[in-house]
Amino acid sequence: MPVTQEDIAQKLGVSRVLVGYALNGNSRGRISPDTRRRIQETAQQLGYQPNQAARALVTGRSYQITLCLPALGNSFYSEIIRQFENLTHDTPYDLVVITTARFQKRGGAMAGDGTIIYGSGSMPVEMKSRPAVMIRHPKATPSADEDLNGDTVLLDFGDAAEQAMEHLIAQGFKRITYAGPASSMFPHEPRYRAYGRTMEAAGLEQEHVPIPISIEGRIREQTHAHLVQHFSAHGFPDALFCSNDDTAIGAYRALREFGKSIPDEVAVLGCDGISEGQDLTPTLSSIHLPLEEICRTAWQMLLARIELNETPPQSVTCSGHLVIRESSLNQRSLDQHNAVVKPRQQTKTKP
Amino acid sequence: MPVTQEDIAQKLGVSRVLVGYALNGNSRGRISPDTRRRIQETAQQLGYQPNQAARALVTGRSYQITLCLPALGNSFYSEIIRQFENLTHDTPYDLVVITTARFQKRGGAMAGDGTIIYGSGSMPVEMKSRPAVMIRHPKATPSADEDLNGDTVLLDFGDAAEQAMEHLIAQGFKRITYAGPASSMFPHEPRYRAYGRTMEAAGLEQEHVPIPISIEGRIREQTHAHLVQHFSAHGFPDALFCSNDDTAIGAYRALREFGKSIPDEVAVLGCDGISEGQDLTPTLSSIHLPLEEICRTAWQMLLARIELNETPPQSVTCSGHLVIRESSLNQRSLDQHNAVVKPRQQTKTKP
């Protein structure tokens, strides 16, 4: 059985309240230094650990923040966990990581002082009374976004997605395919919309490949499997515009399996800007999200909400920006790019 | 203010205990179906959420498992989180993710029902009384490993590391360098030891590159920076034996920057077997850890320990195995490998 303050009090023959004061130390001069020392020593020696549940019950604070993610099969989510873990560093908060599915099954009944929800859905009703902030993409309709029901960090891919598509078109690619989870294919979705508009403006034919994603698995594996089938049946596009980087990586796998080289035969452009992109060959062009800023903003909003629940719900928008690397370039651009970025590689001698 | 059972009881004019019974449902026929229904409806309508702290205090169970990791800057740790997240699926447990540094600062005072600690250190004294399992590498001395002070999943790289080194030597590489965090360089460390023994047996000169790692950063970035300096000063080895895959990926970056092609000019072999390895070019040879098995074993040990604290501490060993992909092959092996693994790529036409 764990040691309690009571145990320490009995052993020392003092009241159990005194022990509490001595251990927490916030009692200006109420306790003689000697008594305090004796109590602390005994606590140490008995291996006393405060019961967090009891403390949370009486203070109303657990010092836990729940981080609710759609799944863990996408690298991007790992980077989010890492960001929030960093943000806890100089705070007393711990991170409880949970999937959206479980969170909903639980009806939002969490032990934490607040919740950060990443996802495209809307805030669960249960959360409205508790501190929470959503990080999400725009909803199906613009009007739905106006309906703020809590603090929100809105992810905006719109401009960057247009730029990405214009870049692809400027490279001379004609058959450009949009690939991604089916959930990223609805009219108001910024990437989907940018794709549709630019393709139409350029007079090009659209081609959508919705990837069936099961939430337990890894996106890149599911994408790989699906694209292999798709390519077999429909041949290869000039370029692939992927709604996230894991999809793009799945596409790399599939294309490599067919012996198609990237980007000369098929160009690929991703979205999210996971750091793994720069370790791929070729390096992955992508729409980068300012992840550090996004997470820091959400964190600060949540902490403010926990401290004082007065202010009206806020919404902050964070925009992605296009980062062009190798995977989306035509042959000429690629040569130029290499001349600038990798002068040393030019001197490489093939055996 | 959150709604309590008391609020429901008052609104309905029943005792507050009755509400508790009605809501938890484990009172065989003690409550009339009608009353129960009314209570449940009111709870719903008031937005009642059980107070987890109160529940934990009285039951002595928080249904939280603390997962303690050295840091989050290594991809391998993300895969570990993912494994444990999967393991929680059909259980009532949530995962609290915490770094070792914080865990120690806290003196191990965690809210959870049990703790899983990944790392090479020893079990903190404070944990000995509470359910915990360590996943770790062998310690500095074999005798220290005998001293079981808790349930342990021991990671064994020994045989696989010998095989890896023999493979590298068989490929004809002479100057083989051992690179990795300084923490992976002590005499009894299986990889370090295997390296030393095989190099000595082959009459080759040893070369160690300890990478200075700060725990907040990402291993691959720190490795990259350090290896660029190292290569500038000492030139290039024939092969790099890295004590983890993130180090290997950092090496990829550095080598690429010098225009060195892998594996023809410098071969690379990693350790851990993160899934990202197969998306690299060339695909990464590595010592794969059976991560799913490791985590499942730790999870089951911990759950058993939480349910019944009787059995003596157990230790299970999980062994890594060598997976040879492209990055560690000499030119001839690589050609053979490609002929077998990627027949379609042979027909690829370079523009």
Added chain:
DNA sequence: CTGAAAGCGCTTACAG
């Protein structure tokens, strides 16, 4: 079928 009581371990205001 229902109610009143005890207690989990802690913190915090209050009285000496």
Added chain:
DNA sequence: CTGAAAGCGCTTACAG
């Protein structure tokens, strides 16, 4: 400088 009391919200045995 120290002690006794109240109460956080819940669960669980027990008495009607």
